Amino acid sequence: MEPIDAPLDLDHLVARLGRWSAGRGPLYLLLAARLRRLMDEAALPPGALLPPDRRLAKALAVGRTTVVAAYDTLRQEGRLVRRQGSGTRVARAALAPEPSRVAGAARVTGSPHGGGSTQVTGSPQVAGSARVPGAPQVAGSPRLPGSPQVPGSPQVAGAARAAGSPPRGSDAPVRPAGPRVTETSNPLFLHLLEAPDDVILLSCAAPAQPPPELAEAYRSLVLPDGDLGYHPAGLAALRAAVAGRYAARGVPTEPGQILVTTGAQQAISLLTRLLLAPGDEVLVEAPTYPGALDLFREAAAVPLPVAVGPYGIDVAEAVRLMERHRPALAYVMARFQNPTGAVLPPLAGRRLVESANALGVPLVDDEVLADLAFDPASPPERSLSSYGEVIGVGSLSKMVWGGLRIGWLRGPAHLVARLARLKALHDLGSDLPSQLAAVRLLDDFAPVLAARLASVRAGHDHLRAELARRLPSWSCAPSTGGQTLWVRLPHGDGVSFAQLALRHGVAVLPGSTADALGGSLRHLRLHFLAPPDVLTEAVRRLAAAWAEYTPDPAPERASLHAIVV
Structure with missing residues (x-):
């Protein structure tokens, strides 16, 4: 060789x-x-x-x-x-x-x-399609995979961008899509393959154990007679239950608008495969969920990052980029944004949705954390889907347990039907017993969610108190929901500190891992879902690591990958 x-x-x-x-x-x-x-x-x-x-x-x-x-x-x-x-x-x-x-x-x-x-292929081939020039593309009316490439169309322009050339007639600078990865290099997934050890994981944010209601749901489930068990679009009863949850939040939804997926990750993956071709641009928040960035890299898409502030994504900048670039997809988290915990104000959310719809940009709202509000008495924020055509993605993994691999996607019925056909190619449908258990849980979900909210609220308060006691130079704003704190270090960078923290027995997520802008260098994402004694010990280890930490006076650009589970 x-x-x-x-x-x-x-x-x-x-x-x-x-x-x-x-x-x-x-x-x-x-x-x-x-x-x-x-x-x-x-x-x-x-x-x-x-x-x-x-x-x-x-x-x-x-x-x-x-x-x-x-x-x-x-x-x-x-x-x-x-x-x-x-x-x-x-x-x-x-x-x-x-x-x-x-x-x-x-x-x-x-x-x-x-x-x-990570393996790089020189000529990535992803199922994608062309948009016809001059024809509007609205959310829920994605391009048809396999349709011809029309000269001057966004797909052809995307291919040109992937090859390092700007689209015809554009004054935009050359922004190559970069290599397409066929296997993940994201530690968010790689560390799940590690053998168990004594490292405390403040990186992978998911409930530490399932609630008793889940065990009871499995004990009492009855498998259906005369049913092959293959339901690519999802069990009818579960699709109806999820549709009912949207309707209760003021978003009328029919079961045919719901696709049941194997977790929210599969929902984002299916959307990526259907809507993105190599070189296509995708609008993302910076920082954002690193698992989504990994999927977009796999599709050889070009990120258009927009900074997130205390009140969520900069909507004015997002609209400007959509007007200029007409991205093939926009991916946001309006409520308890991961990792910052920001909540997008209603008026800003309405403007984002209306602008995306008018420009024909499919808008995806990741709602996985939307129900994790610490104050159950506060009035619920309106879903982005209530303002127009939005593709919603949800899951039970954060509200119930990560091992319950039940997620869903809400969108136009014709889009859901196409995604169901794509899903059938991969797994013929999600696990049926898990879907039956999910139906049982959603039938009386209020106590399950109330217990979960009490737990995350207590964990949030405990972790902030421990950080204030042992690491007072670190800064982090309190959150109103979600499951993580967005911590800023007084000096140094999150990547090098994460390496030192690991040697003290705690894994943390550096902010640059989630930031396609290459920023958030001094940030860490820490979850507060572990029991109080574990959180206390984790902060003790972090404090010991910080006492030894001597950052390089002139650090290079921080790595986009880091120690995370």
């Missing part, structure tokens, strides 16, 4: 290393063990050029000697080749000896289980 002259992307390598330092033994042996595993998995192919010692050390918040020693260990095993002026490359040798045969190898616990690799 020919050498790969371009160095590996540092962001992706750091993400792939995962919780490399959480094991036992010297840091250089832990790092060598994880690099060895990545070579065995072909995530580091023969000939790959590794980052220079200093750059990797800086990204991992360790001394240069740690990286040098790790590289030298692998060189002695015949896995790396180090030459002056040529850098450090993965050797072309066949299989190297097992780690256990290497003298002085440390016992590593919980660290050698990294995820798969």
Whole structure:
């Protein structure tokens, strides 16, 4: 195999290393063990050029000697080749000896289980379609996959953007879409593959355990007779129950407008596959949910990030970008935005919806956290769907339990029918017993939600109190709902601190992971869903890490990937 002259992307390598330092033994042996595993998995192919010692050390918040020693260990095993002026490359040798045969190898616990690799294809092919020039495209009337490409159409323009050329007649600067990834490098997913260890996860925000009502719903469910169990659009009873929830919030909805999905992540994935082609532009908040960014990267889409402030997305800027670029999709979170917790005011929400509808931009409102308001007596905010045509995405994973993989999508019936056909290609329908349990829960959901709100409100108050007591220099505004705090560090950056925090046994999400603008460098996202004693211990560990933290006086651009579960 020919050498790969371009160095590996540092962001992706750091993400792939995962919780490399959480094991036992010297840091250089832990790092060598994880690099060895990545070579065995072909995530580091023969000939790959590794980052220079200093750059990797800086990204991992360790001394240069740690990286040098790790590289030298692998060189002695015949896995790396180090030459002056040529850098450090993965050797072309066949299989190297097992780690256990290497003298002085440390016992590593919980660290050698990294995820798969990011693979780049030169000619991505995503089901997509062209919009006919001059024909309006409204939300719910997406382009037809497989339709011909018309010269001058947004799809052709998108392909030109992917190739590095601006659309015809545009004065916009060249903004290449970047490589399309076929496997995730997002630690949000990779760390779910890690073996359990004693690291406290303040990164993956989901209920710590299921409520008793869920167990009772499973115990009492009765499987239907004469039913194959395949329901690509979802169980009729569950579609009706979800439609009823929208109707109760002032958004009249028929069951045919609901698609049941395997979590909200699948709902966003299906929309991405149907509505985005390589090079298409997608309007996103900055920061936003990193799992959505991962899906848009997979589609080789070009993000159009819009900053989020104390009152949600900058609607004026979002409208300006939609007028100028006519993105193929806009993805927002109007209520308890992830990760900031911001709530979009009603008038701003109305303007956003009306502008998107008038410009023919499909608008997706991620409503997964919308019901997690701390004050149940406060009047509920209107859903964006009440102002016009909006594609709503919801889930039970945050209100009930992450293991209950039940989500949904609300949209025009014809769009739902097309998405159901696309979903049938992948799984023939979501798990039927889970749907039956969800129907049972939604039949009397008020007590379940009330208990959940009491828990998240107590966790929010407890985490803020512990941060104020042990880390008073950190700043974070109180939230009115949701499940995370958006914390600003007084100095340094979230990526390098996350590496140090990991060595103290706590995983946090750096803000840059969720920010397509490359900002939020000094922010962390911390969830407050763990029991009080766990939150107390987590903050104690964070304080110990902060006491040791010495940021680089002139940090490079922070990594877009970081230590997160």
